Amino acid sequence: MIRDTTAISSRVAITLYCAIQSRELLDVWFRSGYDRFAWLILLLWILPIVIPRLLGQTHTVPEKQSLIMMPVALLLTLIGQVGSLHIVQHTGLAIALASWVPFSLYQGLWIASSITWMPSFGWIGSKVFYGNMFTIRLLLVGTAVGLLIAVLTRKHKKR
Numbered sequence: 001m002i003r004d005t006t007a008i009s010s011r012v013a014i015t016l017y018c019a020i021q022s023r024e025l026l027d028v029w030f031r032s033g034y035d036r037f038a039w040l041i042l043l044l045w046i047l048p049i050v051i052p053r054l055l056g057q058t059h060t061v062p063e064k065q066s067l068i069m070m071p072v073a074l075l076l077t078l079i080g081q082v083g084s085l086h087i088v089q090h091t092g093l094a095i096a097l098a099s100w101v102p103f104s105l106y107q108g109l110w111i112a113s114s115i116t117w118m119p120s121f122g123w124i125g126s127k128v129f130y131g132n133m134f135t136i137r138l139l140l141v142g143t144a145v146g147l148l149i150a151v152l153t154r155k156h157k158k159r
Contacts, residue, residue, distance in 0.1 A: 011099065014070050018077045018096040022089050025119070034122030034133060041137045042117040048110060048148045049100045055153075061102055069099035090118045106148045113144035 029039045073096035080089030094114035101107055115121050116137040125133050 011066060011070055011096075014074050015096040015100075018073055018089070018093040021077050021081055022086075022093045024086065025090070025117075028119045028122075032119065032122060034126045035119050037134050038117045038119070038122065038137065041141050044138070044145060045110075045114060045117055045141050046097060047145050048152060049097060051149055052152055061100065065103050066099055069095055073099065087118060087120045090114075090120075094118075101148070101152070104148070104151050106144075106151045110144045110148045113141050116141045 025042075026039075029035050029037075073092045076088050076092030076095065078092075080086060080092060091114070094111055098107060098111045098114075101110075121137065122133065125136060129136050
């Protein structure tokens, strides 16, 4: 389990780096008609990171998980930056944020639902479900977040 402050500091640094490299999200969210409220979806998406800590439930993330996810997040962010591939940078940010939650099979579903706050979903969704973008995003991310929070709180109650 990660208790070393150096390991936590490096996780914070990598997460912040990924967030800074994805800063164009703010511009897209406030200027694009398809992605207008995607920032709300991101706030909903990070609830599994925030809620257990607000409720006083400490979730220790295994060091092995952190050693796998953080380099992957950093690598994806760097590749996205070099290749100007924003979706790869956003995926790096999603993985960096997901590394703060203990691994479960539902975490994979939660990570996959991160596409809902990315501009690429707005572009694809504009072709498929034009008038219902926010509703579709809310439905997809709400389901994934609800399942993950239920799993995390159930694990904590078993202890």
